[in-house]
Amino acid sequence: MRKSMSRYENLFAQLEAHQEGAYVPFITLGDPSMALSEEIIEALIAGGANALELGMPFSDPVADGPVIQAANLRALAAGAKVAQCFALLKRVRARHPDLPIGLLVYCNLVHAKGIGDFYAACTEAGVDSVLIADVPMRESASYRAAARQHGIAPVFICPPDATTELRQQVAAASEGYVYLLSRAGVTGTGATLSLPAHEALSELKAFASAPALLGFGISQPSHVQEAIASGAAGAISGSAVVSIIAKYQHQPNLMLSKLTDFTLAMKAATRKY
Structure with missing residues (x-):
């Protein structure tokens, strides 16, 4: 069993x-900023985050809505570089x-370093998985091969309206976890959560x-509860977290406190009893 897989497997078994x-x-x-970003990660972990999904800053994050687009621009404006990440x-x-x-990245960042060198850098940094947001399944073979060569789990997105054939492909290709979308479109927050049909989760499980x-639209504890009740193994929250960073970016101590409190509330909602 590869080390990169064992962290996810151990986590899900423990949960x-x-x-x-x-x-x-x-x-x-x-x-x-890079320094605050490191403190933010520690605040999220202190709040009980079970795992992290981290984006490499990129100038054209096409899968993301305005909140995370703005985060990418702030990071780039502050001088963030891939090597620093x-x-x-x-x-x-x-x-x-x-x-x-x-890691969640875009393929230009992978190619800028060279596919093999990018995954080698992931291994050296202790990364477990990589999701390339703008690479569809049909174009993913070279990335999957490089990921597996370097012991990195390739992760793929499963849209809510995916065909049975696509779900089977995603199930076969993804390691660590599958990123199941609650709705089509780009990332963002909302008061209500659109859940995929139980059929999607059932088919993914049937395909091992x-x-x-x-993910997508997970912004409050009730959304986490709904996601888990629907049969998902957990929930990913991005825009809601990044909104806190944006709101309190000039009050770092308050920001870190708010992030820990938010994470505590979201984590509490994962408990099934």
Whole structure:
């Protein structure tokens, strides 16, 4: 069993034993600065985050809505560089040896470093998984091969309206977890949550999929409860977390406190009893 897979597998096994789902916050590395970004990660972990999904700052994040787009621009304006992101990840890994860490990137960033070199850098930094947001399944073979060569779990998005054939492909190709979308479109928050049909989760399980985490629109504890009640193994929350960073970016101590409190509330909602 590869080391990169064991962190996710161990996490999901432990959560199942405790009758809990996973809560996974997302942030963009370097937002609002590289130093604060590292403190933000620690605040999220202190609040009980079970794993992290971290975005590499990119100038054209097409899968993201305005909140996370703005986070990318803030990070780039503050001078965030890919090398700095990997150095930060290495420090986080040293402090948290068992925490699953996933990256969400765009393919230009992978190609800028070279596919093999990018995944090698992920391995060196202690990254567990990589999701390339703008690479569809049909174009993913070279990325999957490079990921597996370097012991990195490839993760793919499963749209809510995916065909049975696509669900089967996603289940076969994804390791660590599957990113199951609650709705079509881009990332964002809302008062109500659109849940995928139970059919999607049932089919993924029938195809021996890695556990499915529900994302897009997860912005409050009730959404986490609904996601887990629907059969998902957990929930990913991005825009709601990033909104707190944006609102309090000039009040860092208050921001960190708000992030920890938000994470505590979201994590509490993963408990099934």
